[in-house]
Amino acid sequence: xxxxxxxxxxxxxxxxxxxxxxxxxxxxxxxxxxxxxxxxxxxxxxxxxxxxxxxxxxxxxxxxxxxxxxxxxxxxxxxxxxxxxxxxxxxxxxxxxxxxxxxxxxxxxxxxxxxxxxxxxxxxxxxxxxxxxxxxxxxxxxxxxxxxxxxxxxxxxxxxxxxxxxxxxxxxxxxxxxxxxxxxxxxxxxxxxxxxxxxxxxxxxxxxxxxxxxxxxxxxxxxxxxxxx
Numbered sequence: 303x304x305x306x307x308x309x310x311x312x313x314x315x316x317x318x319x320x321x322x323x324x325x326x327x328x329x330x331x332x333x334x335x336x337x338x339x340x341x342x343x344x345x346x347x348x349x350x351x352x353x354x355x356x357x358x359x360x361x362x363x364x365x366x367x368x369x370x371x372x373x374x375x376x377x378x379x380x381x382x383x384x385x386x387x388x389x390x391x392x393x394x395x396x397x398x399x400x401x402x403x404x405x406x407x408x409x410x411x412x413x414x415x416x417x418x419x420x421x422x423x424x425x426x427x428x429x430x431x432x433x434x435x436x437x438x439x440x441x442x443x444x445x446x447x448x449x450x451x452x453x454x455x456x457x458x459x460x461x462x463x464x465x466x467x468x469x470x471x472x473x474x475x476x477x478x479x480x481x482x483x484x485x486x487x488x489x490x491x492x493x494x495x496x497x498x499x500x501x502x503x504x505x506x507x508x509x510x511x512x513x514x515x516x517x518x519x520x521x522x523x524x525x526x527x528x529x530x531x
Contacts, residue, residue: 307357308364309348309387310495313340313380314372314400315419315462320344321491322351326499328492330354340379348387360391366498368489369397370513371427371441372419377512385510396498397510401441403489404461405431406497408482413456414438415482416449418463426463427515428452443516446470453478460486 308323318340321331330351336343352359367384370377381397388395404417411433418426421443430439430452439452446467453475460482464471471479 306363307361308366308495308499309352309362310366310491310498311344311348311380311384312368312400312403312489312491312494313344313376313383314368314370315376315488316373317488318343318347319368319489319491319494320347320351321495322355322357323492323495323499324355326496328495329357331490331492333488333490340376344379344383348383359387362391362393364498365393365395366491366495367395367397367510368400368403368491368494369510370400371421371443371515372400374514377514381510381512394506395510396501396506398494398497398501399441399513400489401427401429402437402497403494404486405429405437406435407486407490407493408458408460409433409435411458413458413480414453415458415460416452418446418449418459418461418467420462420466421516426461426467428461428463430457441513441515447474450474456480458482462487 311320317333318336319333322329332347332351365384365388367380384395401417405415408415415431416428418428421427425445429437429441431437456478458480464481
């Protein structure tokens, strides 16, 4: 698909990433580490990115948003913001997985790629990608030690899960574990926007839905209370 101007945003991790693109090229990208939540910052950052090129909101041809997996709250904020803006300016919207975005940033790769994101509770969100970027597995929620079942050759690991579980992964995988540089560990909105532009029109879902992979703590708590009745 070809769009003159694309706004891309991802709030599914501890970093907020917002980019403005024109015909597949990045005009401006802002990446900020967020400690207290994305809600109060996302709209000002969007306006700042648009102002760099003098772009008005109603001049956007597409909005691309990260759909997770990642922070439940962050995903909801990103989707709500993107959907609200798209509705207000009558603009199409496309959702892109956060793991797909992270994996794409590591390409081209001579070996398979596994992005791993901290999922809390001693677990990670991950997926296995071929050298050309094609995804070989579903989006998974695993303990780091369980990733060994996905890896049978030298594999590139990227994502903030590397910093947390490097020792476990090295112990389980030995020389098959290769770690990518830290600047690839979190999603870049410019890569997300590029993936959205490359998506064939016929494959675009009618609705943009979050990818949670596992239930939220609130849902699990409700289910636990219900089972006690």
